[in-house]
Amino acid sequence: MVVIKNLVKEYNTGHGKVTALKGINLRVREGEIFGIIGPSGAGKSTLIRTINLLEKPTSGEIYINGVRLTSLKGKTLRKKRQKIGMIFQHFNLLNSRTVRGNISFPLEIAGVPAVEREERVERLMELVGLGDRADHYPSQLSGGQKQRVGIARALANNPDLLLSDEATSSLDPESTESILNLLSRIREEMNLTIILITHEMEVIKQICDRVAVIEGGKIIEEGKVIDVFASP
Ligand code: ADP
Ligand code: ADP
Numbered sequence: 509m510v511v512i513k514n515l516v517k518e519y520n521t522g523h524g525k526v527t528a529l530k531g532i533n534l535r536v537r538e539g540e541i542f543g544i545i546g547p548s549g550a551g552k553s554t555l556i557r558t559i560n561l562l563e564k565p566t567s568g569e570i571y572i573n574g575v576r577l578t579s580l581k582g583k584t585l586r587k588k589r590q591k592i593g594m595i596f597q598h599f600n601l602l603n604s605r606t607v608r609g610n611i612s613f614p615l616e617i618a619g620v621p622a623v624e625r626e627e628r629v630e631r632l633m634e635l636v637g638l639g640d641r642a643d644h645y646p647s648q649l650s651g652g653q654k655q656r657v658g659i660a661r662a663l664a665n666n667p668d669l670l671l672s673d674e675a676t677s678s679l680d681p682e683s684t685e686s687i688l689n690l691l692s693r694i695r696e697e698m699n700l701t702i703i704l705i706t707h708e709m710e711v712i713k714q715i716c717d718r719v720a721v722i723e724g725g726k727i728i729e730e731g732k733v734i735d736v737f738a739s740p
Contacts, residue, residue: 509701510536510559510669515568517554517725528554530725532568536718539699541691543716543733545706551725552705556671559703561589572668590618593662597674599654601646601661607633608642611660618665632660636690652683659690663698670694672704676711688715713737 517529528551536542546552557563559570561577570577572592580588601610611632615625633639636656646654655675662670672691676684692715694700706712712719712733719736721729729736 509538509540509573510534510703511569511571512559513569513571515555515558515570516566517551517558517563518566528725529558529565529568532722532725532727534720534727534730536701536703538701539695540718541695541702541704541716543704543706543712543719544722545709545712545719546722547707550722552707552722553673555722556594556673556703556705559669560592560594560671561585590614590665591668593665593667593670595655595658595662595670595672595675597677599646599651599658601654601657603646606643606645607638607649607657610646610657611664614661614664620665628664632663635663635694636660650683651679652686655679655683655687656690659687659694663694663700668701670700670702672702672706674706675704677706677708684711691715709737 512532512534515529515532516527519526519528532555544552544555554563558565565578575588577588602613605613608629611629612625615628620628633642636659638653638656638660641649641653646657649657676687679687688711691702695702704711704716716733718731719733720727721736
């Protein structure tokens with residue numbers, strides 16, 4: 509479903525070149541929760557931003573359902589970007605908009621007609637358990653509730669793929685647990701493919717099927733979670 513081939517990303521800085529990704533190869537299956545774990549500076553954000561079409565790779569290819577992302581331009585690129593949902597460590601909600609308004613936002617951008625938009629927003633609020641918070645602003649929500657809004661917003665355009673960038677890193681253990689449970693449930697219900705990056709092994713152990721360990725811009729290990737993190 510997601511195929512990454514020889515992905516290289518170089519940044520030009522004032523002090524020369526930094527190679528953030530040094531030839532990444534990955535295959536993520538449909539309906540799988542795939543974890544990418546590694547220390548700070550390993551290249552995790554660069555990888556996820558490249559899959560999300562926010563960064564252009566220096567070389568290499570990314571395919572989603574057989575479509576080569578690296579060759580897309582203009583309108584097709586924007587359309588494809590709408591089919592990749594993303595959730596963030598700091599939620600990235602609009603403070604001036606309510607829960608309903610935040611979830612509606614990507615639908616407005618995609619030009620979904622108002623009636624259908626409202627229907628979808630209602631359904632998404634129910635899905636993530638925020639039906640009774642529709643008119644609250646982000647400042648009136650807990651961290652866990654904010655991330656539920658983030659998840660609903662990411663799902664609004666029925667994405668092919670959900671990317672999670674340290675989505676539980678600023679949550680307390682209880683909220684982390686409930687967000688991970690929500691992601692598992694959504695995966696089951698929608699057969700959604702999820703790529704999740706984290707620096708926390710517990711997150712990987714709790715919900716991922718397979719994991720890749722990234723270090724210095726390279727995948728140094730990959731496999732089923734139970735094989736990569738063998739019990740002592
Ligand atoms: P991680 O998410 O695992 O912490 P990053 O992808 O943020 O890793 O960073 C990987 C490497 O690329 C680091 O050496 C980082 O300093 C460098 N890097 C990331 N973004 C940029 C950028 N915009 N410009 C220059 N170097 C960058
Ligand atoms: P704003 O101040 O930006 O209008 P709101 O959260 O009140 O903030 O509304 C933002 C967007 O939410 C509106 O543009 C509209 O598309 C959508 N919206 C408003 N009411 C509803 C509703 N009942 N159901 C679904 N979406 C709604």
